[in-house]
Amino acid sequence: MTSQPVLQVRNVTKHFGAVKALTNVDFNLEKGEIHALCGENGAGKSTLMNIIAGVLQPNEGEILVDGTPTKIASPAAAQSLGIGLVHQEIALCPDATVAENMFMAATNRRRSPLMNYASLARDAQDVMNRLAPIDVRRKVADLSISSQQLVEIAKALTLDCRVLILDEPTAALTEAEAQALFGIIRDLKAAGISIIYISHRMAEIFSLCDRVTVFRDGRHVSTERIVDVTPDDVVRRMVGREITQLYPPKQAAGEQSDEVILSVRGIGDGDCIDGVGFELRKGEILGIGGLIGSGRTEIAETICGLRRKVRGEVLLHGKAQAIGNYRNAVDAGIVYLSEDRKGSGVFVDMSIAQNISVLDLKTLTGPLGLMNAKAEADLANDFTRRLGVRMGGIGMLVSSLSGGNQQKVAIAKQLAVRPKVILMDEPTRGIDVGAKSEIHRLLRDLARSGIGIVVISSELPELLGLCDRVLVVREGGIAGELGEAEMSEEAVIRLASGVGQHNKPEKSRAAEHVA
Amino acid sequence: MAVDTVVATQVRVPAWRRIGTMREAGLIAIILALGIIMSFASPHFLTFGNMRAMLMSFSVEGIVVVGMTILLIVGGIDLAVGSVVCFAMVLAGSLFLAGVDPWTASLCGILASSLIGAIMGFFVTVVGLNHFITSLAAMVIVRGLCLVITKGTPLSLFTLPASFKAVGQGTFNGIPYVILIFVAVVVLFDFLLRRATAFRKVFYTGSNEKAALYSGIKTKHVKFWVTVLCSTLAGVAGVIYMSRFGAATPTFGVGMELNIIAAAVIGGASLNGGSGTIFGAILGMALLSVVTSSLILLDVSVYWQDMIKGCILLAAVSIDHFLHKRKAS
Numbered sequence: 001m002t003s004q005p006v007l008q009v010r011n012v013t014k015h016f017g018a019v020k021a022l023t024n025v026d027f028n029l030e031k032g033e034i035h036a037l038c039g040e041n042g043a044g045k046s047t048l049m050n051i052i053a054g055v056l057q058p059n060e061g062e063i064l065v066d067g068t069p070t071k072i073a074s075p076a077a078a079q080s081l082g083i084g085l086v087h088q089e090i091a092l093c094p095d096a097t098v099a100e101n102m103f104m105a106a107t108n109r110r111r112s113p114l115m116n117y118a119s120l121a122r123d124a125q126d127v128m129n130r131l132a133p134i135d136v137r138r139k140v141a142d143l144s145i146s147s148q149q150l151v152e153i154a155k156a157l158t159l160d161c162r163v164l165i166l167d168e169p170t171a172a173l174t175e176a177e178a179q180a181l182f183g184i185i186r187d188l189k190a191a192g193i194s195i196i197y198i199s200h201r202m203a204e205i206f207s208l209c210d211r212v213t214v215f216r217d218g219r220h221v222s223t224e225r226i227v228d229v230t231p232d233d234v235v236r237r238m239v240g241r242e243i244t245q246l247y248p249p250k251q252a253a254g255e256q257s258d259e260v261i262l263s264v265r266g267i268g269d270g271d272c273i274d275g276v277g278f279e280l281r282k283g284e285i286l287g288i289g290g291l292i293g294s295g296r297t298e299i300a301e302t303i304c305g306l307r308r309k310v311r312g313e314v315l316l317h318g319k320a321q322a323i324g325n326y327r328n329a330v331d332a333g334i335v336y337l338s339e340d341r342k343g344s345g346v347f348v349d350m351s352i353a354q355n356i357s358v359l360d361l362k363t364l365t366g367p368l369g370l371m372n373a374k375a376e377a378d379l380a381n382d383f384t385r386r387l388g389v390r391m392g393g394i395g396m397l398v399s400s401l402s403g404g405n406q407q408k409v410a411i412a413k414q415l416a417v418r419p420k421v422i423l424m425d426e427p428t429r430g431i432d433v434g435a436k437s438e439i440h441r442l443l444r445d446l447a448r449s450g451i452g453i454v455v456i457s458s459e460l461p462e463l464l465g466l467c468d469r470v471l472v473v474r475e476g477g478i479a480g481e482l483g484e485a486e487m488s489e490e491a492v493i494r495l496a497s498g499v500g501q502h503n504k505p506e507k508s509r510a511a512e513h514v515a
Numbered sequence: 516m517a518v519d520t521v522v523a524t525q526v527r528v529p530a531w532r533r534i535g536t537m538r539e540a541g542l543i544a545i546i547l548a549l550g551i552i553m554s555f556a557s558p559h560f561l562t563f564g565n566m567r568a569m570l571m572s573f574s575v576e577g578i579v580v581v582g583m584t585i586l587l588i589v590g591g592i593d594l595a596v597g598s599v600v601c602f603a604m605v606l607a608g609s610l611f612l613a614g615v616d617p618w619t620a621s622l623c624g625i626l627a628s629s630l631i632g633a634i635m636g637f638f639v640t641v642v643g644l645n646h647f648i649t650s651l652a653a654m655v656i657v658r659g660l661c662l663v664i665t666k667g668t669p670l671s672l673f674t675l676p677a678s679f680k681a682v683g684q685g686t687f688n689g690i691p692y693v694i695l696i697f698v699a700v701v702v703l704f705d706f707l708l709r710r711a712t713a714f715r716k717v718f719y720t721g722s723n724e725k726a727a728l729y730s731g732i733k734t735k736h737v738k739f740w741v742t743v744l745c746s747t748l749a750g751v752a753g754v755i756y757m758s759r760f761g762a763a764t765p766t767f768g769v770g771m772e773l774n775i776i777a778a779a780v781i782g783g784a785s786l787n788g789g790s791g792t793i794f795g796a797i798l799g800m801a802l803l804s805v806v807t808s809s810l811i812l813l814d815v816s817v818y819w820q821d822m823i824k825g826c827i828l829l830a831a832v833s834i835d836h837f838l839h840k841r842k843a844s
Contacts, residue, residue, distance in 0.1 A: 306729065327731040336729070344725035349789050350718060358719055358730040365712040373710070413730070 004067045006031050006194045007052065007083075007163055012061030014047055021047040022218045024061070029163065034185060034195045036205040036226070038238055039215035040432035045198050046088070048215075049165050052196075053085035054078035079105060082162035086155070086169055088198075088430070090148045094141035099124035101140055102155045128154050131180055145172045145340075146292040153181060164188065165196045170204060171430055174291040174458060175493055182208055200433060202231035203461065214238055239434050247437070247465035248444040250285075250484065256468075257282040260318070261452035262334070262421045264303060267312030272298040273476040274311070280421065280452045285443060287467030288456045290496045295476035296456045297339060300423040304329035304336045316420060330359055333420035337410055337427060339456070341403070345410040348399040352391060353380035355398050355409050359417045383412035387442060404435025411442070421452035428462060440466050460489045472496050538783045542798040549805050557812040565808065567691070573804040574697035575752050575759070576775060577797055581704045582748035584779045584796040585714070589741045590721040590788025591646035595635065596749040597771035598657035601764070603628045603753025605661050608670040608763030617679040621754040628750025629743055631657060636739035646742070654772070661765040670763040683759025693755060700748070705793040717741055721788030777824070778803055781831040803827070 009027040013020070022044045029035055039045050050056040052063065054072040062069045065081055072078050078085070092101045099121045100107075107115070124136040132150050140148060149172045156164055166185075170178040185195060185208060199205055205212060206226060214221040214237040221237050259282040268274035273295040280286050290296045301307040303314055305323040314321050314334075321332045329335070338344040347355050357364055357376045364379070366372045380394040387408045391401060398406055407427065414422050427443070428436045443466065447453045457463050463470050470482045472495035480495040553560040579596050586593050607624030611617050631653060638649045685692050708714045719727040720734045727734050757763050782799030784791030803824060810820045 325731075326729065327733070330731045338726075338729055340725075344723070344729045347719060347722040347726055347789075350722050354715070354718070358727070358732070361712050361715065369712055370710045371712050371715060 004031075005029055005064075006066060008064040008067070009048065009052070010062050010064065012048070012051065012058045012063070014044075014051060014056065014058050020218055022051075022058075025215070025218070025220045027213060027220065028223070029194045029196060030211075031194055032189055032192045033210045034189055034197055034208055036209035036212040037196055037198045037215065038200070038205065038212060038234055039221075040238055040434055043215040043238070043432075044218040045215055046167065047218075049085060049167060049196070049198065052078070052163075053083055053165060055085075079159060079161075082160065083165070084156040084159045084161035084163070085165040086152050086167060088167040088171065090145070090152055092140045092148060092151060092155075095139060097121075097137050097139055098128065098134060098143070098151050098154075099136040101151055102127065102136065102158050104155070105159060124154075124158070127157050130157075130184055132177055144293055146174060146177060149173060150177060150181075157184070161193065163194050163196070165198070167198045168200070168430065169197075170199065170201065172292070172458075174293075175460065176291065176497065178204070200431075200436075201459070201461075202234060205234070206231060235433055238432075248441045250444075251283060251468050255283060257284075261316065262303075262454075263315040263318075264299075265313050265315070267299075267302050267309055267314065269298060269302045269307050270310035273302060275477055276302075276473075277312070278471055278478065278481075280454060282450055282452070283447055284468040285447045285453045285455060285466055287463040287470040288454060288473060289458075289460070289463045289470055289492050290473035290479070292458060294473045294496065296473050297425055298476070299473065300336055300425055300454070300456060304334050304423060306336065330417055330419075333418075335359065335414040335417060335419040335422050337414055337422065337424040339425035339429065341407060341410060341429075346398050346406055346413075348406075349397060351395050352384065352389070352398055352401075352409055353377060353394040356380045356383055356394075356412045356416050359413055379416055380412075383416055384409075387412050387415075388438060402432075402435070404431040404439070407431055407435070407439065408442075411439070415446075419451065421454070422446070423454045423456070425456045426458065427455060428457075428459075460492055463487075463492065464489065539792070539795050539798055542782065542795065542802060546798065546802050546805055549802075549809065553805070553809045553812070557809075559812055560809070565812070569804050569808050570694055571691060572807075573800045574691075574693045575755050576771065576778075577697050577800050578700050578752045578755070579749050579771070579775050580778050580796045580800050581700055581793055582745035583775045584782070584784050584791050584793055585704065585708065585717060586646075586741050586745040587776075587779050587784040587786065588708075588721045588788060588791045589717045589738055590724065591639070591738060591742060591745075592650065592776065592786065593635070593646065593742070593745050593749075594650040594772050595631070595653035595657055596745065596775055597768035598654045598661065599628050599631055599746050599749040600753040600756065600768040600771060601661045601766070602631070602657050602664075603750035604757045604763045604767060605664050605670060605765055607754050608672050608757055609664055611672060611675065612670060617675055621679075621757070624754050624757075625747060625750040628753065629747040632743035632746025633739070635746065636742035639742060640735040640739045658769075665763070665765040667765060669765065672757065672761050672763060675758070675761055680758055680761060683755050683757070693759065696755065700751075701793055701797055708793060718789060721790075723789070774803065774824075777828045781828060799831075 005028045007029040009025060012022055012025045014022040025044065025048060027048065037045050047056065051058050052072065054075045054077050063072060064070065070081065072081065072083070093104070102124045103120055121136055128134055128136050131154055132147070134143065134147050134150060140151060143151065149169065153166070153169055169181060173181065189195060197205070197209055209226050211223060211225050212229065212234055213223040214234060216238060260279045261282050262280040265277045267276050276299050278286070288296050288299065298307060302309050305325045305328055309323070314323060316332055316334065323329045323332060323334070342348060347358070353376055357379060360379065364372050364375050377394060384391065384394060389401070389405050389408045389412065391405060398409055401409065411427070428439055431439065443453050443455065455463070455467060464487050468484060470487060470492060472479045472482065472492055474496055482491055550560070559565055579600065583593060583596060603624035606627055607617070607620040610620035610623055615623070635649050635653050638644045639646055682692050687695060716727070716732050716737050719730065719732055720737045724734050756767065778799035779791060779796040780786065780799070781802060782792065782795030782797065784796060806824060806827060807820065810823060
């Protein structure tokens with residue numbers, strides 16, 4: 001780190017109308033370093049990355065590439081300077097093949113009027129093989145979210161870049177895929193490529209990065225060498241306050257109840273899952289872990305009628321439930337929070353009140369089939385207050401909220417029907433640290449109040465820190481159960497991947513990439 | 516009283532309503548400005564006769580616009596409305612000529628229109644085709660049906676009883692029944708769209724179909740019934756036209772769907788679903804109507820009129836797009 005920084009951001013300010021997203025921000029990237037960028041959602045990380053990648057233009061300040069002031073006028077200009085950005089949001093053409101998506105930028109720059117699909121597929125497969133065994137001839141739409149994220153990353157690898165920006169690259173990846181990615185990132189670093197790594201996950205940052213910069217409220221807070229700080233320091237700088245405890249206290253030893261709320265017996269959907277059974281006791285938070293594609297989501301969907309159940313039964317407080325569709329499940333008291341918040345969780349262009357009331361339309365409907373506006377407003381006010389949703393008012397559009405507050409609205413929507421059991425799929429994905437710990441506390445409070453909580457998560461620290469008991473799913477069945485005493489990241493990974501259990505590891509590997 | 520205040524905040528606060536009102540205020544301003552300019556440009560514009568003619572001309576189409584707007588909100592579209600209007604007209608007309616009582620014949624025309632909507636709804640929800648292509652096919656098929664029923668010649672219905680003709684031609688205290696029916700339909704559906712639970716589901720479905728499905732809303736049912744509703748209202752418009760003209764022409768309503776969709780979109784309905792208001796759509800209709808009337812009074816060639824209307828549509832949609840982009844960033 002003696003030579004000229006590859007990239008220098010000097011005194012950059014960016015505002016959108018009256019809102020200041022960045023205020024006099026400085027940022028340096030040395031050659032061949034992995035530089036973590038941390039901050040809560042809305043801290044200005046993405047804005048800065050979009051400026052560096054030419055998507056946005058700064059209002060003030062300058063950017064120096066190799067010491068020369070440079071105006072990065074467009075994403076194409078950024079690419080020709082060797083700056084590649086992997087967006088957090090997946091931006092792929094769903095109907096094109098993986099190979100076509102990976103080489104979109106290169107194809108755009110080529111002068112030849114004809115496509116050479118054979119060499120395209122060959123080159124794409126070479127790049128992809130370093131990451132994951134995904135067939136590049138498949139259509140992107142047919143891939144799972146995690147595989148699509150890998151395609152996004154692979155796409156950036158095909159560019160000949162000197163600076164690579166990765167915005168939450170592991171948000172949707174399984175542990176194994178993330179590890180493969182880290183290997184590649186280290187290779188890139190060894191090849192002299194500089195990497196800006198945006199993530200909320202402290203473990204990744206501390207194992208991977210050389211330096212860490214923290215932003216808060218659009219300002220630069222600190223830049224330090226990783227060896228000089230602890231994860232607690234970084235989190236403290238991000239939130240600007242002490243987070244005394246990342247996870248709320250678990251059930252005390254004497255608190256456990258024998259009362260079973262939900263019991264699932266040998267359910268199967270005739271496709272992805274079979275013979276799944278477990279019990280959820282009153283007051284506990286039950287975690288479900290496993291690789292993406294192992295059937296975690298499918299289990300939740302089958303329980304609540306979003307997927308056809310061909311075998312087994314679901315009992316609520318000891319009574320068998322006939323759940324043929326999701327409406328039945330809601331009526332019985334089982335609700336499901338989808339992992340895909342924007343896609344199937346909230347109505348972003350409708351108001352907060354209208355979002356919260358959607359499951360509860362029946363009770364909010366008066367005679368003549370008209371909505372009771374007062375009851376709807378009361379419901380929304382009540383739940384937004386209880387969940388601490390930060391907003392301008394219940395009439396605001398959900399799109400105006402931050403990710404964490406959108407998620408709270410999605411949870412409020414579930415709570416509005418006073419459920420007995422909530423199945424939550426990735427309840428804190430893409431949410432900043434502060435909101436995350438608020439949601440964790442909320443889930444603990446709900447469990448304590450007697451609502452059964454099932455949390456499906458890809459984040460091991462979340463499973464271990466939040467849940468009282470963890471089930472690990474592999475290949476559509478339950479591979480094992482871990483009580484408080486046996487819980488460790490290693491134990492979950494062992495069960496999830498079938499390591500040391502003579503269990504066709506090839507198949508489980510392949511299962512990760514099944515949509 | 517307490518209820519009133521809450522209702523007020525509920526209606527005032529939601530931003531999609533507020534943007535709606537903003538757009539509606541803009542449309543009213545444009546219509547008024549155009550009206551003032553026209554009143555100077557042509558002595559005939561601000562006459563009672565012209566006003567009434569204008570109102571009459573968009574009243575019946577306005578009923579169809581109501582259905583189209585709701586269908587656009589759910590994320591659908593219906594290109595067949597022009598054909599269905601005509602179909603209801605010629606079916607009722609030919610039943611009447613075959614000796615059926617005109618009221619019964621009209622009811623049959625309307626129900627048959629509902630049936631066409633149900634068939635389209637079936638293809639959309641059960642077979643899984645999209646609204647655009649389904650209704651494009653229906654547009655052609657139903658038009659063909661009109662020609663088959665009439666053997667291609669207009670039906671002359673001058674024998675319709677006066678009591679029936681009164682619907683399209685008569686007045687109540689000087690106000691044409693047509694306008695009363697139109698106002699009733701608009702008020703009813705505007706109210707339902709804002710207050711009725713069933714219509715709230717239309718917004719949920721149009722805004723995010725998957726989230727609606729995951730909320731236990733039977734989105735296919737919603738889409739089916741809205742498709743039926745749109746065709747039914749087109750059928751209602753058809754029999755009113757029959758009463759008004761005392762005739763049924765198999766080529767009536769060709770190209771009407773474009774006018775209807777344009778009105779709804781100018782009024783703020785999104786082709787992506789999830790947004791739109793009846794009031795806005797009616798204002799869109801009014802704007803197109805004022806423009807048409809102005810162009811006629813100003814002796815602008817018919818050939819130019821469509822071009823100008825098309826440009827207005829493009830301008831309205833561009834402004835809308837610009838506003839949305841601003842809102843998003």
